[in-house]
Amino acid sequence: MQTLISAATAAVIAPLLGALLVGGDRKVSARMQGRYGPPVAQPAYDVIKLLGKEGKAVNPWPSVCAALYLFGALASVVVFAAGGHLLVVFFLTTFTASFLIAGAQAAPSPYSRLGAGRELLQVMACEPVLILVFAGFHEASGSFGVYAVLSHAAFPIVRMPLACVSLFAVLLVKLRKSPLDLSSSSHAHQELVRGTLTEYSGPALAMVEAGHWCETVLLLLVFALFAGSSPWGAVLLPAITYLAALLVDNVAPRLTWRWMLRWLWPAAMLAAFSNLLWLHWEGP
Amino acid sequence: MTAAVAVGAVLLLPPAAALVSILPSRTLRRWACRITGGVLLALAVPIGFGEGFSHTVAPWVGTLVHAADCLLLAAVAAVALRLRSLLGFVFTAAQLVLLLWLELGPARGMAADPALAADGLSLVMALVVNGVGGLVLLYTPAYMDRYLEEHPGAAEGRFYVFLVLFLGAMNGLVFSNDLHWFLLFWEITTVCSFALIATDRTPEAVRSGLQALWMTMLGGLCLVAGMMVLFARTGSLSMAGLAQEPTSGPALIGFALLAVAGLTKAAQVPFHGWLIRAMVAPAPVSALLHASTMVKAGAYLILRISPAVQGTPVAHAVIWIGLLGFLGLGAAAVAQKEGKRILACSTIMHLGLITVCAGLGSPAATAGAVLLLLFHAVSKALLFLGVGAARRTTGAGDLAGLRGLSARMPLTAFLLVLALLTLLVPPFGLVAGKQLVLESAVGRPFVLAFLALGMGVHVLVYARWAGDLVCHVPSGAERMPLSRGMGVPMLALGALAIGLPFVLPSLYEKLLVPGAAFRGAVEGLPAGGTFAWIPATGAALGLVVLVLLSGVLRTAGRSWAAPYCCGAEGWSDGVPAFKGPLSRFEPHRVEDAIFASGIGSWPVDRVLVTAGAALLAALLLGALLGAT
Numbered sequence: 033m034q035t036l037i038s039a040a041t042a043a044v045i046a047p048l049l050g051a052l053l054v055g056g057d058r059k060v061s062a063r064m065q066g067r068y069g070p071p072v073a074q075p076a077y078d079v080i081k082l083l084g085k086e087g088k089a090v091n092p093w094p095s096v097c098a099a100l101y102l103f104g105a106l107a108s109v110v111v112f113a114a115g116g117h118l119l120v121v122f123f124l125t126t127f128t129a130s131f132l133i134a135g136a137q138a139a140p141s142p143y144s145r146l147g148a149g150r151e152l153l154q155v156m157a158c159e160p161v162l163i164l165v166f167a168g169f170h171e172a173s174g175s176f177g178v179y180a181v182l183s184h185a186a187f188p189i190v191r192m193p194l195a196c197v198s199l200f201a202v203l204l205v206k207l208r209k210s211p212l213d214l215s216s217s218s219h220a221h222q223e224l225v226r227g228t229l230t231e232y233s234g235p236a237l238a239m240v241e242a243g244h245w246c247e248t249v250l251l252l253l254v255f256a257l258f259a260g261s262s263p264w265g266a267v268l269l270p271a272i273t274y275l276a277a278l279l280v281d282n283v284a285p286r287l288t289w290r291w292m293l294r295w296l297w298p299a300a301m302l303a304a305f306s307n308l309l310w311l312h313w314e315g316p
Numbered sequence: 317m318t319a320a321v322a323v324g325a326v327l328l329l330p331p332a333a334a335l336v337s338i339l340p341s342r343t344l345r346r347w348a349c350r351i352t353g354g355v356l357l358a359l360a361v362p363i364g365f366g367e368g369f370s371h372t373v374a375p376w377v378g379t380l381v382h383a384a385d386c387l388l389l390a391a392v393a394a395v396a397l398r399l400r401s402l403l404g405f406v407f408t409a410a411q412l413v414l415l416l417w418l419e420l421g422p423a424r425g426m427a428a429d430p431a432l433a434a435d436g437l438s439l440v441m442a443l444v445v446n447g448v449g450g451l452v453l454l455y456t457p458a459y460m461d462r463y464l465e466e467h468p469g470a471a472e473g474r475f476y477v478f479l480v481l482f483l484g485a486m487n488g489l490v491f492s493n494d495l496h497w498f499l500l501f502w503e504i505t506t507v508c509s510f511a512l513i514a515t516d517r518t519p520e521a522v523r524s525g526l527q528a529l530w531m532t533m534l535g536g537l538c539l540v541a542g543m544m545v546l547f548a549r550t551g552s553l554s555m556a557g558l559a560q561e562p563t564s565g566p567a568l569i570g571f572a573l574l575a576v577a578g579l580t581k582a583a584q585v586p587f588h589g590w591l592i593r594a595m596v597a598p599a600p601v602s603a604l605l606h607a608s609t610m611v612k613a614g615a616y617l618i619l620r621i622s623p624a625v626q627g628t629p630v631a632h633a634v635i636w637i638g639l640l641g642f643l644g645l646g647a648a649a650v651a652q653k654e655g656k657r658i659l660a661c662s663t664i665m666h667l668g669l670i671t672v673c674a675g676l677g678s679p680a681a682t683a684g685a686v687l688l689l690l691f692h693a694v695s696k697a698l699l700f701l702g703v704g705a706a707r708r709t710t711g712a713g714d715l716a717g718l719r720g721l722s723a724r725m726p727l728t729a730f731l732l733v734l735a736l737l738t739l740l741v742p743p744f745g746l747v748a749g750k751q752l753v754l755e756s757a758v759g760r761p762f763v764l765a766f767l768a769l770g771m772g773v774h775v776l777v778y779a780r781w782a783g784d785l786v787c788h789v790p791s792g793a794e795r796m797p798l799s800r801g802m803g804v805p806m807l808a809l810g811a812l813a814i815g816l817p818f819v820l821p822s823l824y825e826k827l828l829v830p831g832a833a834f835r836g837a838v839e840g841l842p843a844g845g846t847f848a849w850i851p852a853t854g855a856a857l858g859l860v861v862l863v864l865l866s867g868v869l870r871t872a873g874r875s876w877a878a879p880y881c882c883g884a885e886g887w888s889d890g891v892p893a894f895k896g897p898l899s900r901f902e903p904h905r906v907e908d909a910i911f912a913s914g915i916g917s918w919p920v921d922r923v924l925v926t927a928g929a930a931l932l933a934a935l936l937l938g939a940l941l942g943a944t
Contacts, residue, residue: 091786091788091789091876092871093722100860103857104741117751119755120751129775129779138786140787141880142905144879155772156772159771160772164765167758167764308765309761
């Protein structure tokens, strides 16, 4: 029963929290750039407005994929909040990522398909890191259960600093912020226009935005795992990482996918892997 | 009693139908194929969910099998010689010599008792062979009619004879307890594979068939040699008598040789080349032999010997060969342009994953392997049948040609997308297998790292293609009807792919746990409830999809936008275009430049063959060192 309640709560709260996060993000970024910035609830207003608009699409499939993308993102947050199995969460993130790509690939549009290709490379780089980080939590706590990891000890980050760094790279990719806004950017000013999101409009775009909020919340929840049984750590750690991601976004220029594939991917993999080895040899 | 009749039927009906197919009548062949398919399909569930059995045969039948073994090898050697395949001839002849020496020398008159037996693993294999095999046979006549129109030189009679005969041999293989019997059926499947790959009789088809022949005959040679070593050590030639605990000494060499035999049949590196080239065969052959059944026989053999090699260097080498296949063939798939070749690479990937499970050898890993065996067969058979139907209807077989298939063949495209998704995402069955594999690999960081990389590459292979298949312009392209003969079996496979995950927890306990129990220990296995999340997610997803589909159906007749081109978008003869120089609309197209110039240019195959050969050498060397 308690699982059901936490699952239902997560399903409602995750998108709201995500909307506020993105709103706060825009505010903080604006201040960093010497602007005033929109109200914190602006992203939520935008999505509500989008829901009422008529959708313009090139064929029916990108919209279907957008809805499934939202479903996957929401399901992964719900499973996580209900204390589910970390590997199940991982498989659901694969689901989410796959439908974002399939949706972009399903539009016969140059920008969208180019974005899909780059998103594929990013997913290929992120998925293994997630598995290795989750396996690290298993090595540290002896279980893949979210609650078991949380209650095992305070601050497993002490033993998993490199895993945390590699997960930060995943966060940058999933937030679609520079230097890793290769497949789509929150600002439609790059050579790809909006990449994977180019062909979305109206309600379909609203669903993609909401899905993106849930994805962001999920990654921050994974960061909360690094705080273990410490409640204030579970709030502080995700907040710090998010702020760090904002800072990086504002100071780093965009990279190319070649750079990502050649340097960032091996580096993140190596960091996550060496942390796993360390945990393995040290024992629980 | 009824169970014995059912098993007798699946063993004897296919050869009888093969005899009928020799007659020069296309109608007769088609009906022999259809009836065999229907009967096997009807018997699949009673046999698969039935009781295990053991059946003793009269000594003269055993002698007949030994003689048939030798005759078959002699015939293959003659064929290989006639087609000037030196390797094929050498490996077959060497096998014949070894076998004759074993038969006439030490193992004279030796027969394992019972000759035929079935435990849980055999029953799961039988379910796959007869269920998926039956559906493929039902699909075949409609496909072949069109195939023969386009390939008038193809050997039609031979095709039907070997296709139905193959299913009899495959049933024999999974029910064999006597290794002599196992060897006979193993070789028959090899011969069927060769003959069916060469159906088209073009030089390329014959060359590909011969490559498959020599590689799998090398495996057969290892099988006979392994049998000799094991017989010398234990004096027994029974599948059930294979050691259940880790072995050392010369017996380990025997098991290592059996492992190599399994690796050749399962097309693991460095032998993966034959399976990719075997894609010249007609689609039912690829679906049946090269995806869902024959290649699984290799995995089946490796699984059988996995308890005996646990913790030895052989098991480690098997794990790494599987991992190399899992990761490497994913990278190879990215560079492929032709649908069937991508599917071949993906088959080797999944067989690699099963091989990894066999090498890990824990009860959970074994259960994972059995799960993957079952679900991969359904999804991959559907993919091959779908790509085949599209090829025969639209003439397109490569990725660019299949793009936007949904405009011309909506049902086929939908089934293909479904099958691709079942290989990749939850809540479909394969994910449960992957969950078990990942859990079993915990505590082995290096194995886990390779598995993780492979899972990343998976997305690259399937998600891209799934989107591509529905990437169409709603310009009212001409619909091409899918013939009923091909459509109904594909729909049945699609229904299985959707339906099975909903009963996964009970299926796991009723079928897959007994399937993994051939190794004795079932404790340490996760309970069926572990997978309760799959039907739950499936139910939620089902609701969402129903709502979405009703939305898609309501979009009929609405107007669609031209794909965005910075404001200069428009149409050129119904094709998306941009306003170019002289204000003319120029069509645009995006090829996957990233894959062509990046990953596509890596020398994947050379690396795989070299690394695979090194690992194979390590396997044999490890067995030798472990033996002394």
